Amino acid sequence: MRRLNRDRVVSILLLVPAVLAIAVFVYGMIGWSVWVSLSKANDLSFDMAFNGLANYQSIFSNVRFQLDLRNTVVFTVFFVLASLAIGLFLANLIDRRIRAESLFRSLFLFPLAISFIVTGVVWKWLLTPSAGFNILLGLDQSTNRWFTDPTVLYIAPDSGAGHFLAGIGLGGLATPLFGIPIALLSLVLAAVWQMSGFVMALYLAALRGIPEELREAGRVDGASEWQLFRRIILPLLTPVTVTAVIILGHISLKIYDLQQAMTKQGPGFATDFPASYMWQTAFNDNQFAKGAAVGVVMLVMVATLIVPYIIWNRRQEAAR
């Protein structure tokens, strides 16, 4: 065993407060939430008697929570894919070493400096049917309803695709519960506007890190510009893409502020998310145990995204 020298003691002493704080306020609180979620603490009596998985049963059978999970998945897919695509496109444009490059770079990055609350308020007014875009562009406000549109796109059970799904035993997918709410796309628009510049910055840094020799070598071997991008540049950008997906994904799974400022629950819970359901259940309805259960479900969703990333990252570092 190594001797406890002065440096070691000091470093341990310096670490203790941080470790304690994280142990109590992160892991302690997670443990407490899980415990509360398994209890009967569904009124101000705060009865901590064990209640099994009753609270989880209750929230998963709740229509609103089911819609919230649908919205989370739809929002995450659209938000992440659109941000990546637009970010990559912008980064490639700027990578052409255009004039006034820093101006454009800053312009694309500025939305990131604004909080989601501000973004939400601005986009709310841009997309309110009786204001904003509908007036600026002279659109008909009764048909362009943006985030007030209650339509949900889904596969109708009696359509061709519906019969096909039923034929392969997936008829259960042909309901609005597996559909795409139109109103949610307005929220995606605002979120993409805010975050795609950030993705651009990530990609731009990575693009600048790709040595010019690699491109030259590809060109010498007769690759077209598209092949060069598809076969050489894009694979080299994979680590950045993974990082971007993780960052965007965890923002999207926990989204609350943007939705509260912009659309609230939306028509027919079209823009509702687990975070707002949790808030309502715990702090408005006094059903603390059910609220904790929603919180635990959200934690599990984020963990399924983050934990494999951390493991992957560790392996990469070990391999280096």
Add this chain to the structure above:
Amino acid sequence: MTFKKARAFGVALPIIALVVAACGGNGATTGPGGSAAPTDAAAACPSGSTKIEVQSWWTTGGEATGLQKLFEKFNADNSGLCAYNAAIAGGAGTAAQGVIKTRTLAGTPPDTFQVHMGHELLDTYVNISAGSVLSPLDTSIIDPSKFPAGVVSIISGKDGKVYTVPVNIHRANELWYNKKVFADNNLTAPATWADFKTTADALKAKGITPLAVGDSGIWAFGMVFETILIGELGVDGFNGLWTGATKWTDSKVTDALNELKTVAGYVNTDHSALTWDQANQLVIDGKAGMTIMGDWANGDYVAKNFTNYGWAPAPGNTGIYQALADSFPLPTKAANQEGVKKLLAFMASAEGQDIFNPYKGSIPARTDAGNPPSSGKQYNDYQKSAMTDWTKDTVVPSMEHGAAASPAFKSAIEAALTTFATGGDVAATQAALAAAATDAGF
């Protein structure tokens, strides 16, 4: 543009963006869900006085002024005592309620606090498995005979004892209309839902939205549903919905949902993007003919200097006064028991209620009040007409404003209505409402 200039511009823009972000942040804290910083009102108390902490979400406007005037009179009459408003801003009380519940759970509640009269109060603090965290109030504090029976029944726990002091009354089931629009089209306020359809069709034919609704918070839509339920079920049937005596599977509830579906067809298309006061603005602008809203709409008209408005009970609601109120209870663990009992007695008195309500824009909960001191603010025309109705109408509670149902029951009803507002599936919605009642224990 040269590169040098571009770079200078690039430096200036982030600064502008940060300033914009900072301003927006400040604006957001005053809006719904805003900051929860208690004001330091206790500092205004003279040193040596015994303080009475009153936690409310009244931070601005007539309601904060009214409470201040009430405290001024109380503190002047009771030397050595100092009641003060420990207000928490934001979101129609949602921030304050969170703080009050947390403090109550921790065993250090304020001396008294603002809470909606009715089941929001009873089912949160009184009728709970571990026993009430509030003390019952005896007749030296509040005399139930001075309040309508409809109020007494929803401020009393299962033990029949009174648990809170209602300081004001707002009316929920009111129809507001633009007088000029109605006069131009030779219309009168509809007395029944059948009349409503005739009136609404006439307005629609002229390209005017018949009914303005702003249900970005679904409660505004819920209030319309409640007025229809009252019309279909009558007083006893409606009251029975909240006690289990009327089943939610009743055919009259089906009728009410069908009626609601019809009424929803007369509403502005952007209803889910608007707040109630933005919907009210449509009536003021003459773009909409009517709106169904609580009588805080009156305050909105006064504040916007609009005078050409009329009011009537919602269709089918004549002679029925759907009420909601703010009230103040006595926490068992309140630090200053003697002081707060005196304050609650003053709040329950005709004198106290007549100081507060003219400022708040509501009417006294006591039926024998209505004579404010000549030095204070007087009641306006709407309030005088509401007070006349209050003494003779039958009182029913408001679900949307915490009087009729527990918070969880209300949330479940609102969830069913949120889905109904887009799909309009009567059978599914009625099943969801019945399930909500079962979950609530009926």
